Every structure is written in C-alpha cells, then in structure tokens.
Amino acid sequence: MSDAIAFVRARPEPLDPPPTFSRGALAWARSNLFSSLGSSLTTFVFVALAAWLLPPLFRWATVNAVWSAPDGVLCRQNQDGACWAFVAAKLDYLRFGSYPVAERWRVDVVEASGAGLIAWLIWPSAPKRAWGALLFFVVYPIAAFFLLRGSPTVGLPVVDTLLWGGIFVSLLTALVGIVFSLPLGVLLALGRRSELPAVRLASVLFIEFVRGVPFITVLFMANTMLPLFLPEAWTPDRFLRPLVGIALFSAAYMAEEVRGGLQLLNRGQYEGAMALGLNYPRMMALVILPQALTMVIPGIVNNFVGLFMDTTLVSIVGITDFLEAMNNAFKDPVWSGPTIMATGYVFAGMFYFVFCYGMARYSATVERTLARGRKR
C-alpha cells in the first residue's frame, strides 16, 4: 500500500467552518504595539509625547480659555488660555467682512442654499440628483450673483465687491475654483492628447506656462493684465479677476492629473468603444472619462485641497478673504493682547482643516464605494 502511486478519492473531504481568529484587546495590543523591542519602544515614545503635549494644549483650549468677555481686558490678564471671546466678538466680521449689516441675510441665504445643494449632490443615494445638478450648476450661480451683488431690478441694493470679505469670500473663491477648474482641466487634458497639432500645442503651452509660474504671479497677471486685454467697458470686477486666475491656475494642474488617468486606461477600452460605433465625444463622456476620472480621484481631491489653501493668497490683490479678515481683526486695540493672535490662527487653522479633511474623507468614501462595485 505504501508505494501506491495512484489515488482515487473515495469520499469528499468535509467543508469545515474557519477556526475563530478573533482575539481580545490584549492580544491585539501584543501583536500590534509590543510585538518586538523596537515596536514597544516606538509605542512608548509616542505615548509619552502625546502625554506631554496634548494635556497642556487641551487645557489651553478649554479650561484655561476665556469663553466670553466684553473686551480684551480679561484675556490680557489670563495669558495661559485661549481667548475665544475674541473670536465670538469678531465672528460677524470674520464671516461677512464689511458687507452691510442690514444685507447680511443675503449671504446667509446663499450659504445655506449652497450647503443644501452640495449635500444633495454628494449624498450618493439622494433622489433626483440630476435636478440637484441643474439647480447647482445653472440656477444657483445666477441666483447667488443677484443675491450677493444685488440689483435694483430685483429690488436688492447693490453691494460693491469692495465690501465683501471673510469666510463667505473664501468659500466662494474655493467653490468657483473647484467648479470651473475640473471641466477646464478635462478639456485641457483632452486637448493635450488631441490629434490636431494646433489644439495640442495650445494646450501644452497653456499648461506648461501656468505650471511654470507661481500662483501669486498668476494672480498679479489676472489682476493687471485681464483689464488690458479686454475693452474698457468690460473691465472685470476686482473680485472676478482673482476668481478667473484661480480657476485657470488650478485647471492646469487638474489637466495633468486627468491626463495621468487617461494614460492609465488600456487601449482596448478605446477600441471597444470605437468598434461599437461610439463617436469621439460619446466615447470620452461614456467610457473613457468616467474610468479615467475615478482612477485619479485622490489626485483631483488633492488639487481641490490645494486650491482651498491657495484662496488665502487672494488677499495679495486686495481681496479680504477669511485669513485677511482675521489679520484685520487683530488690529482692533480693544482686543489687543498676547493670546489673541494664537487664538485667531488656531481658529483659522481649524476652519481650513475642517473643510479640507472633509473633502479628503469624502473622496476616500467615494473611492471605496466605486472599488466595491467594480472589482471582483
């Protein structure tokens, strides 16, 4: 029997359930935190660092902080805590800049409806998202323009953009940049891969030129050169200029991101689409771009996050964005004090962090959802 080389199964091997792999917290800690001497040391060092740094920071931001005060006196006396009272006192200015107090409800309406529409659009299982998109991309911009700027024909007094400022300007700049840079970037990326030499050359020149200069340069150019190129009657508004600048700047980076996605796609996808008789626009819109764009979601969101940060630079051409409004608020002698600046900048940092981290989390969710549906 022992030297038999032939084998025929008599009865099937039983299918057993897997053994239990779940372990307690202690076992998890041992294998992840203290698996070796080096790992134990690393764990120890990081725990010690956290214990050393976090409690003072926490105390500074909460128990030691001044939460409400009529002016800066209390904050000047208490120097080991944040002065949240300053942020509370300046909150209206930080949100609206010099927008007339009586008209600020208009900004509130634009912000609230914008937030609602964005929530509708990014919530994957929301009903009738096509309507949401129509409202957001067509109706909303027009309504927002008339609400924010005002127009005698609709009975709202005109508020010059000179008075706009604060958080709503930052959000508006980022939103306009994001909404315009992606489609522009897609067009530029397609242009760069076009078979028409003129289109390709124009796209390459634009992309490489914009990527070759700092954003501040683009802002200065948008500010001083746009009026030179256009007839005097069309001189763009001083707030519109940096908006154009940021959209164009971001589009160049977006184009390279999208081009990367296009290059990841197999030639077979193009051939499959062409063989079915799809023409170029349909092939791109239905087959190529949906795949190319989802593959580069992390890069696109990275660009959005960068764009959000870059909105702080518009202050250089005289736009009062949130950070500039914060700097202006520091100049108030009533609220001068050693803890004011730290508090203000921590608050500004939290503001930018919340938005950028939110975008990053959302993109991670989208990536996971798409990966689940399409991979085996």
Place this chain on the structure above:
Amino acid sequence: MRASASTETLEAAVEFVAVHKWYGAFHALRNINLTVRRGERIVVCGPSGSGKSTLIRCVNRLEEHHRGSIVVDGVELTPDVKRIDEVRREVGMVFQSFNLFPHLTVLENCTLAPIWVRRMPKREAEDLAMKLLARVKIPEQAGKYPGQLSGGQQQRVAIARALCMNPKIMLFDEPTSALDPEMVKEVLDTMTALAQDGMTMIVVTHEMGFARQIADRVVFMDNGEIVEINAPDPFFDHPQHERTKLFLRQILR
C-alpha cells in the same frame, strides 16, 4: 464614395482590393485581395505576426490601410469620420481581451451603443440586451460588473454586446486566446450557434477544429500576405503551399 450597386458588389459583405499597410517601414499587409460574401464564414489563420489581426482590424478601421480599397457593406473606407462611423455601426467586433467596460454592468455594457448610437429607447434596448444575453446563456449575470465574471462569461457578454447593435458582419480577433482552457468551449459554442444563424463572420483563431466545423473558407496568411485560401476540408487535408504545410505540421503536431 459608394460602390456601384451591381449585384456582385451587393453580394460582397467585405471586399479588399490590392490593400497594403505599413507600420513605419515594416510592410504589414502586402497586396491583400479578398472578397467575403454575405453569410460567409471566413477563418483567418497564420503564425503570429503574419498580419491576420491587422487584416480584420482594417475592416472597421481600428487600423487604417495605406493603399488599395476596402469596401464594407457597400461603403468604402476613407479617412472620412462619418463613413467610418457608418461602417462601425454595421460591423460588430469581439476582441482577444474582451474590452468590456469595467465601470458598467453587463446590461449597461450591452445597452450603451443601442441607446447612444442607434437612439433606441432605454426600455427597448434593455429588452433587446436581455434577449441576447439569454442567447449567449448568461441572462442571470445582467446586473453584475464584468470584473465579477469568468473569462468565458466575459467573452460571451462581449459577443452579446456586439450583437445588440444588430450588425451585418461580425469580426472575431482571437476570441479564445486569452481564456483558460476549460472556458474555450462555451465561447466556441456561442460562435457556432451564431454561424448556424447565417451571420457573416471573419474569425481570426488558432482553433483548427472550430475552423473545420464552421468555416466556408480558410485563409492562411504569412508575412503580411495571403498564402492560401481554400475550403476547410481540402485546406487541412491537402494543403498546397509549402508554408501552409509547415504551419499545419507545427500547430497540429
């Protein structure tokens, strides 16, 4: 320019006249003359690099030819994009690597072209797609994504997808070469059924048993030229040209 509507040309589904093609300096197709009649099944075989894939990819202009003329279903292929689209609407193609769209479900893969190219209402396109998925025997997979299917199933979806455009001619470019051996049969069976229904087919394949079974004529290519054309039985039993004999000896062992 439309070919003249003589009875002879209307009989022809695809007509190659003195077709040449180059890849750079490499002469990939050399003076190809071949007429495929309506309802005819042509199997193209030959060693790798012989130009057989290039040949059938010229039929729907995934490759362009540089000299000579190719007339497909009465339409001559020129750089004119409108005419190329016209030909592609009538010519279905199945690839070695399936080329299904991974971001769409099986059903969406099938309805995409009927909806966007034929302007068919969505409902109608879905009914048609389900009918054709049933014909390739995988209607139960309609809601899945291509990545969730086996290779053989994916290739059958690719066949159904091409059939949804109701093509007059079907091109198969080594449809079983990328499949695991146990899945080759299900795809060949689907193609055999299609052949029995009278579809005009040009098939590039190494499956010689299949060729013998369904082909009206077998075309043997080597070095970018057609070496021998014959009905399958004489082709396999009494090859004439030395290169054909050598090739058959090598693949049939």
